Amino acid sequence: MSELLDYFKGQQDEMIDRLTTMVEHESFTRDKAMVDKLADYVVEQFEELNADSITRMLQDEVGDFLLAKWNENADGKPILFMVHIDTVHPSGTLETFPVRQEDGKYYGPGAFDMKAGFIIATEAIRGLQALDKFPDRPIHFLITSEEEIGSPLSEPVIREIAEGCELVLVLEPATPEGEIKTSRKGGGKYSLTIEGRASHAGVAPQQGINAIIEFAQQALEINQLNDLKNGTSVSVTMVNGGTAGNVIPDRVEAHIDTRFLSVEAMEAVHDKLTNLYPKIPGAKVECVKGHSRPPMVEVPGLFEKVEAIGKDYSVSIYGGPSGGGSDGNFTAAMGIPTLDGLGAHGDGAHTLHEHVIISSLPRQATLIAGLLMDWEQS
Numbered sequence: 001m002s003e004l005l006d007y008f009k010g011q012q013d014e015m016i017d018r019l020t021t022m023v024e025h026e027s028f029t030r031d032k033a034m035v036d037k038l039a040d041y042v043v044e045q046f047e048e049l050n051a052d053s054i055t056r057m058l059q060d061e062v063g064d065f066l067l068a069k070w071n072e073n074a075d076g077k078p079i080l081f082m083v084h085i086d087t088v089h090p091s092g093t094l095e096t097f098p099v100r101q102e103d104g105k106y107y108g109p110g111a112f113d114m115k116a117g118f119i120i121a122t123e124a125i126r127g128l129q130a131l132d133k134f135p136d137r138p139i140h141f142l143i144t145s146e147e148e149i150g151s152p153l154s155e156p157v158i159r160e161i162a163e164g165c166e167l168v169l170v171l172e173p174a175t176p177e178g179e180i181k182t183s184r185k186g187g188g189k190y191s192l193t194i195e196g197r198a199s200h201a202g203v204a205p206q207q208g209i210n211a212i213i214e215f216a217q218q219a220l221e222i223n224q225l226n227d228l229k230n231g232t233s234v235s236v237t238m239v240n241g242g243t244a245g246n247v248i249p250d251r252v253e254a255h256i257d258t259r260f261l262s263v264e265a266m267e268a269v270h271d272k273l274t275n276l277y278p279k280i281p282g283a284k285v286e287c288v289k290g291h292s293r294p295p296m297v298e299v300p301g302l303f304e305k306v307e308a309i310g311k312d313y314s315v316s317i318y319g320g321p322s323g324g325g326s327d328g329n330f331t332a333a334m335g336i337p338t339l340d341g342l343g344a345h346g347d348g349a350h351t352l353h354e355h356v357i358i359s360s361l362p363r364q365a366t367l368i369a370g371l372l373m374d375w376e377q378s
C-alpha cells in the first residue's frame, strides 16, 4: 500500500465526522436559506484550509455560489474542482432518513450525491498540507447550488471560471462499480406549442383547426427521431391541451426531452425540432429550445493518464460512460480535460437509500491528492 493511501485511511473517521456535519446541514435546491447555511460551513472549511481568497457570489433565488483559490500567484494553469452542495431531498427528509452506518456503508440524504465529494476533495487538500506535499500550482474550487435543477444560473459562471484551466475535477459520485465517467450524454429540453382555432364541436366543427390532431401527427414524427442504437433519444414527455369537452381545441403545449452522445447528433435533432411544419392548413407549430447540456465526449488518453497516477498510489480505477449529465458537460464541451465521477463509490443517488461505501473515502482522497501533485502541465 502507498504511504499516501495509508495516511488517508488513518483520516477515515474524521472524514465521516465532517460528512455527517455536511449531511445534517440539509440543502434542498429550492430552500435558499438552508443551502446558504451550508455555504457558511463550506466557507469555514476553506478558511481552515488556508485558501488565499474566498469569493461569495450572492444569488437571489438559489443558494450563493463560492469560489476559493490557492496558490494564486503560482505559475501554470489552474486545476479546478467543481462541487454542487444542493440535494434533491426536501428539507425535513433527515427526520425519516437519518444518518446511519451499516455494513461499511454510510446512509444519509445527499451523502452520495454529492456531499462526500466535497469531503474527499477537501481532505486531499488538507492531507497534502499536513504532509507538506501541497503542490505550488494554482488550485481553484467552485461550489454551486442548483445542479439538481440543471444549473440554469451557474452555467455561465462555470464557463467563465473554467476558461483557461488545465484540468477540471468533478466530484460527482462514481457508478456503483466505482467507475470514473469518461463520457456523459448531453441533453436538451424543448417546448412545443401548437396553435389551431377554437370552434363549437357540435355547431361548427368544420370552422375549427384541431390543435390536438395536429399535435398527434407531430408527436409521431418527433418519435421517429429516436436512434437508440447510437445513443440518441427524443421523448415527448408531457402534453397539455384543450379547454372543454365540446370545444375544438386551439392550443397544445408539450415537453420534449432529448439525449445524445455527440455534438453532431445534438445539432441534427435541434435542426429537425426547430423546423417542424404544420400538417393541417392553418395550424401553427413552434418548437423552442430550453435549457440544455452538451455531451461530454471521451478524450483519448485522458483516462489512461489518471489510471497511471492512481497506480502510483495503489489505487486502481475503472472508466465508463454515463447516461446522465453533470456540470462537467459544460467544461468538457469547452475542450478542457474533465474528469467526472471522482466522488464516493456507492449507490442510490436521489433516493432514500442513497449511501456511500465508507472505504472509498480515503481511496478517492488518495487519487485526488495524486492528481494534484502529479498532473503534468500541458
Ligand SMILES: [Zn+2]
Pocket (backbone or CB within 6 Å): 084, 113, 114, 147, 172, 173
Ligand atoms: Zn450530483
